[in-house]
Amino acid sequence: MSNSPPDWLAEYPAGVRETLDAALSGRLEAAIVLTRLFLALGGTGRIGSLLSRAESESQARGDRDGARRLRCANDLLSREAASFDTMRDVLAILHGDTARPPSVEASSLAAAFDAAVELSPTASVALYSLGDSTLLGGATQELAALLHSRGLLGPPTRVLEIGCGIGRFAQALAPEVASFTGIDVSKNMIRIAHERCADLPNVMLAVTSGHDLGTHADGSFDLVLAVDSFPYIVATGPGLADKHISECARVLTDGGSLAIFNFAYDEDFGTSRDRLQRVGDEAGLSLVGAEPNPLRSWDGSFFQLLKQSPT
Numbered sequence: 001m002s003n004s005p006p007d008w009l010a011e012y013p014a015g016v017r018e019t020l021d022a023a024l025s026g027r028l029e030a031a032i033v034l035t036r037l038f039l040a041l042g043g044t045g046r047i048g049s050l051l052s053r054a055e056s057e058s059q060a061r062g063d064r065d066g067a068r069r070l071r072c073a074n075d076l077l078s079r080e081a082a083s084f085d086t087m088r089d090v091l092a093i094l095h096g097d098t099a100r101p102p103s104v105e106a107s108s109l110a111a112a113f114d115a116a117v118e119l120s121p122t123a124s125v126a127l128y129s130l131g132d133s134t135l136l137g138g139a140t141q142e143l144a145a146l147l148h149s150r151g152l153l154g155p156p157t158r159v160l161e162i163g164c165g166i167g168r169f170a171q172a173l174a175p176e177v178a179s180f181t182g183i184d185v186s187k188n189m190i191r192i193a194h195e196r197c198a199d200l201p202n203v204m205l206a207v208t209s210g211h212d213l214g215t216h217a218d219g220s221f222d223l224v225l226a227v228d229s230f231p232y233i234v235a236t237g238p239g240l241a242d243k244h245i246s247e248c249a250r251v252l253t254d255g256g257s258l259a260i261f262n263f264a265y266d267e268d269f270g271t272s273r274d275r276l277q278r279v280g281d282e283a284g285l286s287l288v289g290a291e292p293n294p295l296r297s298w299d300g301s302f303f304q305l306l307k308q309s310p311t
């Protein structure tokens with residue numbers, strides 16, 4: 001939008017203007033824009049008129065690219081109208097009537113994900129997929145490209161994913177790494193991951209307690225990956241995230257990395273970064289990367305912690 005927000009935007013919750021700006025500039029893809037607006041507005045009712053109005057203003061300002069992007073988002077909204085009902089149902093299972101993950105025991109969390117994945121495998125792991133496997137596939141590839149660009153993947157890499165869900169990263173990455181181990185508290189997630197990865201011999205999948213990294217041996221992984229799982233670990237209990245980070249340090253080999261995509265949903269980027277720096281230092285992991293919004297098709301912050309070789 002222009003530097004001074006139009007008066008009519010004042011009736012919308014904080015954050016809507018920033019989302020429209022990200023849509024206009026193309027910094028965020030349409031599916032993420034719609035998911036953000038859905039969460040901010042509590043439904044789809046006002047999204048169409050908001051996008052139409054912002055599109056008209058962009059046209060009037062001569063911002064044809066921005067107007068085209070808003071029109072694409074509005075078209076996607078019309079095409080995927082039914083997906084938002086699924087998204088609402090998945091959210092109700094996972095978060096109840098709160099906007100963020102509620103503070104619950106690992107066993108209740110597992111039961112919630114067990115139910116959510118039966119409703120929609122794609123929306124239960126990524127609301128922003130709108131339940132569409134093509135959209136989810138694009139986001140998976142963009143995130144994988146970021147891991148590649150950081151030199152975190154290669155033929156000798158042994159990967160552990162905490163909270164692997166339906167195994168989309170196992171499926172995408174296993175062909176290019178030495179081994180991929182996925183663990184999850186939800187037995188139904190693991191069942192679906194098994195089905196998806198049945199023809200990948202270097203994929204190991206297991207249900208975990210959610211309390212620690214179980215029987216995985218010290219120094220047995222080069223990369224520990226956690227995509228949108230830490231926010232649930234953080235919500236489960238104050239000490240559990242710290243415990244998991246020290247467990248990651250234990251199972252990583254020297255020179256290995258912990259890659260966290262979203263640490264906590266209820267704190268800002270700087271707070272998560274400072275906390276990860278402190279907890280990482282205590283565990284023997286150095287925070288070597290922190291980016292607030294590195295991707296267009298996934299909404300959140302990326303953190304890389306490195307296990308330094310002892311000097």
Ligand SMILES: C[S@@+](CC[C@H](N)C(=O)[O-])C[C@H]1O[C@@H](n2cnc3c(N)ncnc32)[C@H](O)[C@@H]1O
Nearest residue numbers: 113125163164165184185186210227228229232
């Ligand atoms: C939002 S989903 C993301 C799944 C997957 N990472 C992806 O992006 O497709 C979060 C997953 O984390 C799992 N989870 C939550 N807490 C966990 C814990 N303490 N240990 C292992 N998995 C956990 C949930 O069961 C769920 O499958």
